Amino acid sequence: NAGVTQTPKFQVLKTGQSMTLQCAQDMNHEYMSWYRQDPGMGLRLIHYSVGAGITDQGEVPNGYNVSRSTTEDFPLRLLSAAPSQTSVYFCASRNRVKYSPLHFGNGTRLTVT
Amino acid sequence: QQQVKQSPQSLIVQKGGISIINCAYENTAFDYFPWYQQFPGKGPALLIAIRPDVSEKKEGRFTISFNKSAKQFSLHIMDSQPGDSATYFCAASPLNRDDKIIFGKGTRLHILP
Numbered sequence: 497n498a499g500v501t502q503t504p505k506f507q508v509l510k511t512g513q514s515m516t517l518q519c520a521q522d523m524n525h526e527y528m529s530w531y532r533q534d535p536g537m538g539l540r541l542i543h544y545s546v547g548a549g550i551t552d553q554g555e556v557p558n559g560y561n562v563s564r565s566t567t568e569d570f571p572l573r574l575l576s577a578a579p580s581q582t583s584v585y586f587c588a589s590r591n592r593v594k595y596s597p598l599h600f601g602n603g604t605r606l607t608v609t
Numbered sequence: 610q611q612q613v614k615q616s617p618q619s620l621i622v623q624k625g626g627i628s629i630i631n632c633a634y635e636n637t638a639f640d641y642f643p644w645y646q647q648f649p650g651k652g653p654a655l656l657i658a659i660r661p662d663v664s665e666k667k668e669g670r671f672t673i674s675f676n677k678s679a680k681q682f683s684l685h686i687m688d689s690q691p692g693d694s695a696t697y698f699c700a701a702s703p704l705n706r707d708d709k710i711i712f713g714k715g716t717r718l719h720i721l722p
Binding site for chain 2: 500527529531536537538539540541544546552586588595597598599600601602603
């Protein structure tokens, strides 16, 4: 049971480049989400999904796209990277039982130069 | 607009001492208050959680105290150990909208050996 798997672990991009951060979970969780973690800012929700085909915006969605074609995968796309997107990105999942905990991946550290 | 205010930002405690981290919220619709623990290079993981129908919850050395009238809750770590050194996040989510969990900005705890 791998839990939540994020790839890559590290990435360096130049301004304007695009990339996709991958997230997969093997727990059959319906809910998945993306957070960014910046020093002194805590965890801020970017986008989330309550099931395949359903996505919604979180607190800081600008500059990011998501899709949810399967229960297992929830990729995060940066269409044109900016230095302000330098951060550590975490994917999380949980089941739909009320009060169930979030299960986080180990993060992707992204640097945009 | 920060809905969950966490303090202090950082905390140093001697081994065997009590670590206390405080959080305050404004939204009276919040009905679930988890704490997450994060070690360096890892994603956060649920430590302990409380609902507002109780004033205290204890799990081993970790206790959440909840004051509904003051809209405050705190994490106490008794007999703090070097292995407790981590970043701690309080969080809150509103009734029937646990997809909208809001995190505090985090507290970096260091336990001196």
